[in-house]
Amino acid sequence: MSMNSGGAGIRETNEEFVREAQRLVPHLYEAKVYPQQVVEAVRDEQAFQGWRTQHAEDIDSWKERSYGKDDSFILDFGDHHVGYLTLGLKSVGSPQDAPLRLKLIFGEMPCEVAESFDTYDGWLSRAWLQEEIVNVDVLPAVLKLPRRYCFRYLKIVVVDTSRKYTVAFTDIHCTTVTSGDVTRIPPLPEGTAEAWTTMDRIGIKTLQDCMQTVFEDGPKRDRRLWIGDLRLQALANYVTFGNNDLVKRCLYMFGGMTLNGGKVGACVFETPQPLVDDTLLYDYSLFFVATLYDYYNATKDRRALEELWPVAWRQIETALERLDERSVVRDDPSWWCFVDWHPDLNKQAPAQAVLIYAIRRGLALARELGLAEQAAVLERKLEEVTTAAKTLLWDEEKGFFVSGADRQVSWASQIWMVLADVLTAEENAALLDRLFAESPDIRIRTPYMYHHLVEALFLCGKKEQAIEQLRLYWGGMVKAGADTFFEVYQPEDELLSPYGSHLINSYCHAWSCTPTYFIRTYIAQG
Amino acid sequence: MSMNSGGAGIRETNEEFVREAQRLVPHLYEAKVYPQQVVEAVRDEQAFQGWRTQHAEDIDSWKERSYGKDDSFILDFGDHHVGYLTLGLKSVGSPQDAPLRLKLIFGEMPCEVAESFDTYDGWLSRAWLQEEIVNVDVLPAVLKLPRRYCFRYLKIVVVDTSRKYTVAFTDIHCTTVTSGDVTRIPPLPEGTAEAWTTMDRIGIKTLQDCMQTVFEDGPKRDRRLWIGDLRLQALANYVTFGNNDLVKRCLYMFGGMTLNGGKVGACVFETPQPLVDDTLLYDYSLFFVATLYDYYNATKDRRALEELWPVAWRQIETALERLDERSVVRDDPSWWCFVDWHPDLNKQAPAQAVLIYAIRRGLALARELGLAEQAAVLERKLEEVTTAAKTLLWDEEKGFFVSGADRQVSWASQIWMVLADVLTAEENAALLDRLFAESPDIRIRTPYMYHHLVEALFLCGKKEQAIEQLRLYWGGMVKAGADTFFEVYQPEDELLSPYGSHLINSYCHAWSCTPTYFIRTYIAQG
Structure with a gap:
């Protein structure tokens, strides 16, 4: 409430x-949970709130790729989780000559990773919408985000790398917590x-x-x-x-x-x-x-x-x-x-x-x-x-x-x-x-x-x-x-x-x- | 280059x-530097790049105020600096019932705090534009931002607090570094x-x-x-x-x-x-x-x-x-x-x-x-x-x-x-x-x-x-x-x-x- x-x-x-x-x-009991698949959010008037997710790529496709400016993907962790996100990151290509800028959006529901938070106009604080902008100066890096999130879906948007390198994800997991x-x-x-x-x-x-x-x-x-x-x-x-x-x-x-x-x-x-x-x-x-x-x-x-x-x-x-x-x-x-x-x-x-x-x-x-x-x-x-x-x-x-x-x-x-x-x-x-x-x-x-x-x-x-x-x-x-x-x-x-x-x-x-x-x-x- | x-x-x-x-x-020699005044960026065709800053408020006005959703102000540190930012933050009003979301924009020049980075379309990584989005779950807090910045001007935008509290700044300083x-x-x-x-x-x-x-x-x-x-x-x-x-x-x-x-x-x-x-x-x-x-x-x-x-x-x-x-x-x-x-x-x-x-x-x-x-x-x-x-x-x-x-x-x-x-x-x-x-x-x-x-x-x-x-x-x-x-x-x-x-x-x-x-x-x- x-x-x-x-x-x-x-x-x-x-x-x-x-x-x-x-x-x-x-x-607090901890457990490590991993993404189950890469999905996309699809408009579907039959689906709850008009959105459903569908399988987009094999489980590990994100591990084998690298991503540049404006690339994004949605990970489905298979169930609702509460915990802390860890991202393993490395650069691919020339040495990292600019910071990496990522946007991370955490969604309990498909609507959260399908719609834009920027249009939010509710009366509760926008700060509750689970969105982080992260700048990383030095790769490789293991990012352990300090805040706790609550999500099934994680949308990762690569805001920018540079023309000389792309970013690859060597690890993505969530350490769940509950008493x-x-x-x-x-x-x-x-x-x-x-x-x-x-x-x-x-x-x-x-x-x-x-x-x-x-x-x-x-x-x-x-x-x-x-x-x-x-x-x-x-x-x-x-x-x-x-x-x-x-x-x-x-x-x-x-x-x-x-x-x-x-x-x-x-x-x-x-x-x-x-x-x-x-x-x-x-x-x-x-x-x-x-x-x-x-x-x-x-x-x-x-x-x-x-x-x-x-x-x-x-x-x-x-x-x-x-x-x-x-x-x-x-x-x-x-x-x-x-x-x-x-x-x-x-x-x-x-x-x-x-x-x-x-x-x-x-x-x-x-x-x-x-x-x-x-x-x-x-x-x-x-x-x-x-x-x-x-x-x-x-x-x-x-x-x-x-x-x-x-x-x-x-x-x-x-x-x-x-x-x-x-x-x-x-x-x-x-x-x-x-x-x-x-x-x-x-x-x-x-x-x-x-x-x-x-x-x-x-x-x-x-x-x-x-x-x-x-x-x-x-x-x-x-x-x-x-x-x-x-x-x-x-x-x-x-x-x-x-x-x-x-x-x-x-x-x-x-x-x-x-x-x-x-x-x-x-x-x-x- | x-x-x-x-x-x-x-x-x-x-x-x-x-x-x-x-x-x-x-x-690395360190020194603490403090904001000198609150300024506003003003369009002026006579000024370099079309912008000048002008005195807006007394030095310490930001210390005596509290800020809510969409409030913003620009601090002028009086000279160019390279270093690490510390923000002391506290909530004012009811207990903090939602995270604080801040946008921080660091500018060497008035144009950086006057124009929007969102329109940036250059070919170097946008991640070089010095902008952070920070979410703070618990106030009071002393935020020591881990990245180094380069700036004279700091624009602080309160993206959101909640209807029950506002945020006040108890300290803002930069720890400069140089060899x-x-x-x-x-x-x-x-x-x-x-x-x-x-x-x-x-x-x-x-x-x-x-x-x-x-x-x-x-x-x-x-x-x-x-x-x-x-x-x-x-x-x-x-x-x-x-x-x-x-x-x-x-x-x-x-x-x-x-x-x-x-x-x-x-x-x-x-x-x-x-x-x-x-x-x-x-x-x-x-x-x-x-x-x-x-x-x-x-x-x-x-x-x-x-x-x-x-x-x-x-x-x-x-x-x-x-x-x-x-x-x-x-x-x-x-x-x-x-x-x-x-x-x-x-x-x-x-x-x-x-x-x-x-x-x-x-x-x-x-x-x-x-x-x-x-x-x-x-x-x-x-x-x-x-x-x-x-x-x-x-x-x-x-x-x-x-x-x-x-x-x-x-x-x-x-x-x-x-x-x-x-x-x-x-x-x-x-x-x-x-x-x-x-x-x-x-x-x-x-x-x-x-x-x-x-x-x-x-x-x-x-x-x-x-x-x-x-x-x-x-x-x-x-x-x-x-x-x-x-x-x-x-x-x-x-x-x-x-x-x-x-x-x-x-x-x-x-x-x-x-x-x-x-x-x-x-x-x-x-």
Whole structure:
């Protein structure tokens, strides 16, 4: 996720928590990967985003050639990778009498190596587009580019050599990095349908490439720890890599660096030193409670629970401050709660639901810790906000939860209210049926929100519908050729971007990795 | 100089000579220099090449500001420099949520920071244009750019930050490098006219910035040791820096790595290891003799003379092989002899003159070494080629030396014949008078050839005319705002370039440094 507002003031740091987080910096597993073929990008209206790659030359053709001014070629590394590029270079012909100037373009998707970055006009920094200009004074040379890239395709453009020499590539490889240990992933039960093994593999690869020294949201762009992504990555992690210390590290990062009276920020930076971003989001702060709850259930790490509980408690406390006198979350025209990338989505009802969702988990943790007093407070508050939701945010006539002054009916509101268990099981199931039947216009825009839809369907026992959604949505990405699941995917608008350009979208994005969680939790239970 | 042909085959190496050359790698003196002001480049038809810079902001304005997407500014370092750039960078605003992308353009001249390199269409490598694209993932950062640059002006373009932060510059400086020790330069006599002290200073700065681990031809472009440049740099060096070991190093480089049977190449590379280029030029090979002669006269380094004499002798031997049966240098339509950057200049007569010039110096060295037999050979050959020049290349009717089948009359032929002392002193003086009076169309195109004109005038006792040429030509560069003297300067065509674009011209060029030699040798003799 990338955000453009927020606005926070005072940062508070719990040095011990930050030290604990830093103690947990994970080992990065490295592997060398090599280009698999030389391809060309071809316009194809049938292909995802209008581009496909096709085999152009034998694997090693680039090793046998030399290249001069304006020559270029595209290497396909065969899968999505995150890592460091090494180029072995030598001159051919007369001695190198001028520097070599190369342009290197790294693409997760064919569009990135097919279209020009120079036309980019989105509102996120152009610096995220992975393009380097490199000048090399002395050949032969081994270039180890210091920055990390995220790509399947590498386009190499020889901007110039000279009339007296050309350049040959003696080596091109990528040293991949991840904190996910693939040897720890339990195999799926034998006989699992190929559609699920494929989707599981892609989900795991998505998670793996986002697993670095934190759970990054996207290894191409942002490359930071967002709590909304963390929550879903952690769920996928528990059933795959099981790198629970990485979840712990992230919880201590968020818990150790807060804003404006103990609020958990939406995002933290690792460099140059740990720092909480100035972005505060209502739902994201509350997800600290949910993520801690999930972590404890997965690990029974009592000490972490005891240490981090006050942070979780504080999120509920400050979230409750936003309630009006009717116990309804106060709406806000500004950007204060995420829920989904939808410009028209009203956040009030989903925010109320996330609050309920968090209180339920907080209550369970308080009971686990034997904190009777806090548990009693949470029970009472749970009753209040749930009642308010059922009375003030429920439109009996429409049969839907409504949000904001304009009483907006959105998919997100219904889904979150189901997840918050506001209604009975039967009512929840009926609400979801009605949602599909009436299909209100304020739809789902991201894999992140799709995750919650699928989770809601599974939780209501609607396994077939949940599977259908997985097949339609993530299956659509598989058909589109995804090596990893995308940040943004809208089948009817393949160029959709919340940032003004599909070139800057992240095509390996944390919040899209959860098919492996669904498959391993609800589907392929050997 | 940059060349595009040549064509050599077999390289021979004298390992001992190369080791001696490497033993003499000089110490580089470093100094920190800082920007002097923020300027803007302004179109001005009265200014050299149509551009002048004007003061835009106070010295330290850039220190107090921060810059966002598409902001740019031009720093003026106040003088020409060669060295390494350091940038101190920090983010301002929210935490840095996207990489910083900078474009850095280094210019010796205003045109380089005023015009776009993207339109460059010359035939030398675009990679010589000093432009870097830098992406910085983590701020604050101290960037020490690894490449050496050559500039007075630095244009910094902030390609992008993000909407949440801007970039501020906490430090910008250049660490200059040179093997010239300025403290060794003798002061000019008191009372020397300001015009001469200015020209002397600029010539010395030109030499200084070209003095690195070899005498480079130009620190911006090529950055190599060419023997044509070396010969003139050495002359300027003897009367200023006196870094005679650097001349010695260069002589051992050329002498230690030869081509096709002992011919001295036109140019050698230092990296990745010492290597002679595959370019052979008739006059340049012979300049080994002249440069050794000058070096011995300056140093009386008998051991170097003894060791390098066989190389010098071999240049004359192989040059004589090019004589036809009439003892005239055989012409060649290809690019085999430099003399000057002039597309229509015939090289036969100047080549004959350079041969005579070299034989005279070889003869003096042979005598010095007591090599009677070789001296006798040289005396006989000198007589033969001089006679051939005076009879076969002299056009009595025109009163000029002529060159090639079309009997071309050029400035270069006359000047070189004067320097070769083919005629008597009176005839030489008359020839130069006639040259100015009749002014043949094949003119001088470079400071390199102007040097030889001025030298010829001084040697013929035409001091006033020599001074006039210095004032007109190098004085013209001074008026044009030169901090160092240019590779190419033609007052009537300020955009002239042998390479198809004035942007790629070198504006600090070895072969232009000799005013300091003339001033200290012929003018300001206290």
